[in-house]
Amino acid sequence: MQHTQAMLSSHPQPAAVDPQALAHCVQACFDCAQACTSCADACLAEENVTQLIRCIRLNLDCADVCDVTGRLTSRQTAVDTVVLRRQLEACVAACQVCGAECELHAQHMEHCRVCADACRNCEEACNALLTTLSA
Amino acid sequence: MQHTQAMLSSHPQPAAVDPQALAHCVQACFDCAQACTSCADACLAEENVTQLIRCIRLNLDCADVCDVTGRLTSRQTAVDTVVLRRQLEACVAACQVCGAECELHAQHMEHCRVCADACRNCEEACNALLTTLSA
Amino acid sequence: MQHTQAMLSSHPQPAAVDPQALAHCVQACFDCAQACTSCADACLAEENVTQLIRCIRLNLDCADVCDVTGRLTSRQTAVDTVVLRRQLEACVAACQVCGAECELHAQHMEHCRVCADACRNCEEACNALLTTLSA
């Protein structure tokens, strides 16, 4: 995400939310969307795929939810904080549940270990942005 | 959405949520995602585009949020009701705010009038599904 | 997609492409995106999931490609026909390959049979729109 910081800071209007927390959140969302897309795909190629059905489903959901949260947080024009807050809360829930499931398989599958870390990172970034919205 | 009902009812496992409410919600989400994508685009082509900035932004958000909610509700394997509920709540918020903004322009712009109706329809379908989840 | 026709026809500028072919394509894309999302999810819940790995992967791709093609075709402002054509060609390829794979399982799994039909329908609608672009 080499261009994200420069994109966010070149917006013509003053930021409605904390710029640092915003940039972290945008980057964490896209990073987690990619990680969950990869993890669903890697699980699908594992020999014990039948034990990973719930993990794949949660990965697909988390990828979709993080992706859309990354889009919403990327937009700084006419911010509606209610919509932003609800989507961030949905993203926190998706990352928590998906991260916890990946954690269960982390010892045996490297992709689940890495993905759990991406989920935790995104959950924290969303929560940090939520805190600045409440202030 | 001519194949949606048949797709949802051919899932190998018994439905975790009310099938009727689910089918309505899936269809309303994709319908609203399309309507909001069209409305943002139509607003962009209006002569008074400068008065429609907030409408365009909310349309883009609502299109994204409805799209991902349509994906999550389409999935019936290993449903996590917390994630589903949070995403439905985010979708209700997006549809409420976007629908209210479109309503403001409904008298002068047919696309905003139609889009406001799609938002209301989606908000109701999400709320109806949320009610069955709480039961 | 009860609002799609009204949304497309309320655009303030004259259509750059054939309105009938456009409306069919938009609706077929979102319908197929939903069908493929459902089919990937239903395959994941099947006992013989290990024989459906390729089907799931192609369903995920086709859902994503149809979704974005539905978004692009929904936009009538400042149409760039090169981008539109390339994305429609990608959608035709995704629908062909996914539909052919689903067809292989159609006799034993109703969701694959229905999904193959949604893919064929979308492939035809994209090809029909491509034909009008070449004219």
Place this chain on the structure above:
Amino acid sequence: MQHTQAMLSSHPQPAAVDPQALAHCVQACFDCAQACTSCADACLAEENVTQLIRCIRLNLDCADVCDVTGRLTSRQTAVDTVVLRRQLEACVAACQVCGAECELHAQHMEHCRVCADACRNCEEACNALLTTLSA
């Protein structure tokens, strides 16, 4: 995209495509999807928005196309090279057209200058991956 490299390399099967070119492409796609989402939003907040209508529309398309290309390239299970190639070609077209439009505004708007760079970077990464597929 701090987890992307680790996710791609932890896939249980040997890579079907060049791992270096793949990782570059995945990262460039998500980076460009974010940049174009930001650029559409920043253009919308500019005083001369009426001169940026085509830029906004192309940004929205390019964001959507890059996002889905990033998803497809993230998947290494049961790769279908025809679908992958067509989607990469669509992404090259979207990045070329959007980057050229942003370039026109680069002197006066920093977000268009940065976004043009993200588009060029993504176009190159997609072309580099296409070259390895042809080999």
